[in-house]
Amino acid sequence: MKLNRRLFLGATAATLAAPYVNAAGHGRPKVVVIGGGAGGATAARYIAKDSKGEIDVTLVEPSRSYYTCFFSNLYIGGFRDLSSIAHSYGTLASQYGINVVHDWAVGIDRDAKSVTLAGGAVLPYDRLILSPGIDFVDGSVPGWDTSAQNAMPHAYKAGSQTELLKAQIEAMPQGGVFAMVAPPNPYRCPPGPYERVSMVAHKLKNENPTAKILIVDPKEKFSKQALFEEGWQKHYGGMIERIGPDFGGNNVSVDAGAMTVTIDGSVEKVDVCNVIPAMKAGRICDMAGITEGNWAPVSGHTMQSRLDENIHVLGDATNQGDMPKSGFSANSQAKVAAMAVRGALTGSKVFPAKFSNTCWSLIDTNDGIKVGASYQATDEKIAKVDGFVSQTGEDADLRKATYEESVGWYAGITSDMFG
Amino acid sequence: MIPTPHTMTYPHIAAGAHACFLGEFLVIMPPSGGVSCIFRNGSTLYGFIFHRPATQLDGYSTDNLMEYLNVYLFYITGLCALTLAAGAAQSQTADLTTTDPTQIATECGGDAGRGVALFEQNCAKCHDIAPSAQSKSGPNLHGVVGRSMGGVPDYPYSDALRAGAAAGTLWDQQNLHKYLMDPDGYLAGTTMEFDGFANPQDMFDILTYIRTASLPPAPERGSVTVPPELAAEQGDVAYGEYLSGECMACHNTNPQADGLPPIHGWDTTDFMVALLEYKLRARDNAPMQMVAQALGNTEIAALAAYFGALD
Known part of the structure; x- marks a missing residue:
């Protein structure tokens, strides 16, 4: 469906018909954003920027340095250094007037409309935006829990875990085995585990060419599979073995002390084990009582929680429909939420929700691939409209251009998030 | 062959609608003229909607309609994951003039990328699709969707297709669906050496590709002006x-x-x-x-x- 003037005028009229709340009775309306990643930082920045000071925005994020999950695989592969994927919140505070609070949110009182922080502060809100990313499902990989993450890193929240995984790969004995326990659907960044395998293979090919990579995967199929498999064959022939559910990839346990992976009863000794467990919405969503199952259901029109209209949820934590859980998706959803929040709190114009996503992955030097789609909101979900994907057999110039495009995108989206 | 429809009222559908079970399928005919079908795969029910203008159903008795539907139910039989989007592909009011690939994919209910490979496997031995290419043993398929049967000049068509051409029958999507699922059943005497698709999604993908490949070439960069x-x-x-x-x-x-x-x-x-x-x-x-x-x-x-x- 194309957007047109008649449609968005309709949407505007509907918004104006609803009375807009103002600031719990005093001063400027208040928005609290929890989580400073692709969803939260973008939402905070767009609300502050576009409301031109009319809305008081507080961003709650525990980390002073934010490491993007996207491009963290490129750090493992040696294509980026860690500082190049680290970002601070200084510009959001100084240029956009956002109150950046480095603390953990530990409680949400939906009746009083307030957030309690670990440090004791209580923040009232007119609208709350939750963009907490993911947490892991306890017990999804038997033998693994957070206490095992030093021996068997997940590296699926970027930063120290990513550094640890890279250091472990560098310490592998010659001819050693790198194992990955891949996650079941749905999970953050569908091509992420397979881009990671590509980057590990790239590193091992140079440093440890007799090493092996073993993927234990509960899924029949995965994102951009034909493209990855073609690339693995071309660049890393024989190094990577994937065990899917037909061969027991869905029946796996680990022993972090013994460094073993047991696949369908057969015990494998490995040197590095990257366990990426099943995922669920960041814990604060559970604490707020806005989850159903593992995720927070939202309306695609506004990204409002289906369980509390004063709360918007963004990104990986949501159950929204067809969009993959990605930084690009979260950034796209943040702009729809920012528009809806401004409309509700200041009466600004509201337009039909419109989303897009592109996921670039790097297979080897200058061998980039991408998949993307556009989306619109229906009453049921965020629905895919159109899409594209790289093709197998593309020439080297196109793959190089795709990689260079991803580097340009990284500069663009991080500037869009952090100012 | 066609089971006797057991007509019943269905409380969730507007008054006046008929519904019946055809084997495993619950078929619903609202009075507006659209025909819906709900079918079961395991414990999941799928909906399948044929968007047909009401006028085109005029004159159909319930039995005729069931006969007509049976063609489609036959298609549905190997399907598991067909969604409502594919149902939209049945539209006979498709705007064949559109050049928007998204719109084409929606109208045809398929994926042009998959269609390329399927065309190679199933069609390319006998058919070319490049705009100016000569016909191979089968006629060139550039622009086949929407044109008249037997529409390639000088191609030695079978009598069956000549008769279709003489009657002014168009290769609209509806007719192509029937033909491609069961060539001999739809057009006795056709000389096309093809048994029909087992999976209708393959056919939707190929038609999406044919429509896309039949688009006029993209304009030169620099030649586009603001209308x-x-x-x-x-x-x-x-x-x-x-x-x-x-x-x-x-x-x-x-x-x-x-x-x-x-x-x-x-x-x-x-x-x-x-x-x-x-x-x-x-x-x-x-x-x-x-x-x-x-x-x-x-x-x-x-x-x-x-x-x-x-x-």
Whole structure:
């Protein structure tokens, strides 16, 4: 469906018909954003920027340095250094007037409309935006829990875990085995585990060419599979073995002390084990009582929680429909939420929700691939409209251009998030 | 062959609708003329809707309708995951003049990318599809959707197809579906050496590809101009500001950044032409083509107005 003037005028009229709340009775309306990643930082920045000071925005994020999950695989592969994927919140505070609070949110009182922080502060809100990313499902990989993450890193929240995984790969004995326990659907960044395998293979090919990579995967199929498999064959022939559910990839346990992976009863000794467990919405969503199952259901029109209209949820934590859980998706959803929040709190114009996503992955030097789609909101979900994907057999110039495009995108989206 | 319909009322459908079970299928016929089918796969019910103009159902008795539907129910039999989107592919009111690949994919209910490979496997031995190519042992299929049966000049068609041509029968999607699922059943005497598709999705994918491959070639970059109706649009800056969010996920306003090309401060005509060239595929780049194809004139004008006003 194309957007047109008649449609968005309709949407505007509907918004104006609803009375807009103002600031719990005093001063400027208040928005609290929890989580400073692709969803939260973008939402905070767009609300502050576009409301031109009319809305008081507080961003709650525990980390002073934010490491993007996207491009963290490129750090493992040696294509980026860690500082190049680290970002601070200084510009959001100084240029956009956002109150950046480095603390953990530990409680949400939906009746009083307030957030309690670990440090004791209580923040009232007119609208709350939750963009907490993911947490892991306890017990999804038997033998693994957070206490095992030093021996068997997940590296699926970027930063120290990513550094640890890279250091472990560098310490592998010659001819050693790198194992990955891949996650079941749905999970953050569908091509992420397979881009990671590509980057590990790239590193091992140079440093440890007799090493092996073993993927234990509960899924029949995965994102951009034909493209990855073609690339693995071309660049890393024989190094990577994937065990899917037909061969027991869905029946796996680990022993972090013994460094073993047991696949369908057969015990494998490995040197590095990257366990990426099943995922669920960041814990604060559970604490707020806005989850159903593992995720927070939202309306695609506004990204409002289906369980509390004063709360918007963004990104990986949501159950929204067809969009993959990605930084690009979260950034796209943040702009729809920012528009809806401004409309509700200041009466600004509201337009039909419109989303897009592109996921670039790097297979080897200058061998980039991408998949993307556009989306619109229906009453049921965020629905895919159109899409594209790289093709197998593309020439080297196109793959190089795709990689260079991803580097340009990284500069663009991080500037869009952090100012 | 056709089971006797057991007519019953169905409380969730408007008064006057008929519903019946055909084997495993519950078929619903609302009085508006659209025909819906709900079928079961394991414990999941799937809906399948044939959007047919009401007039085209005039004169169908219930039994005739069941006969007509049986053709489609036959298609549905090997299907598990067919969604409502594919149901829209049944539209007979398809706008065959559209050049928008998204619109074509929606109308045909398939994926042109999959269709390329399927065309190679199933069709390419006997059919070419390039615009000026000679017919092989089968006729050239460039532009076949929507043209008359037997429409390639000088091709030695079978008597069956000549008869269709004489009767003025068109290869609309409906007729192509029936023919491609069961060539001999639909057109006794056809000389096409093909047994029909087992999986209707393969057929939808191939038709999507044929439609896409039959598009006029993309214009040359540099030859696109702003049409008067776009030039006449008053770009809504507030709307452009909202839409710009999609652009800023990749493009950068910071001149120091080594990102993608900056797009602010452009002349509005240049900006519109750039988007039109992506939309018409005169410029390559899949993400930009996708973005531009989702923009109508109102959106293009709004974005040009917003970015043009930025420093």
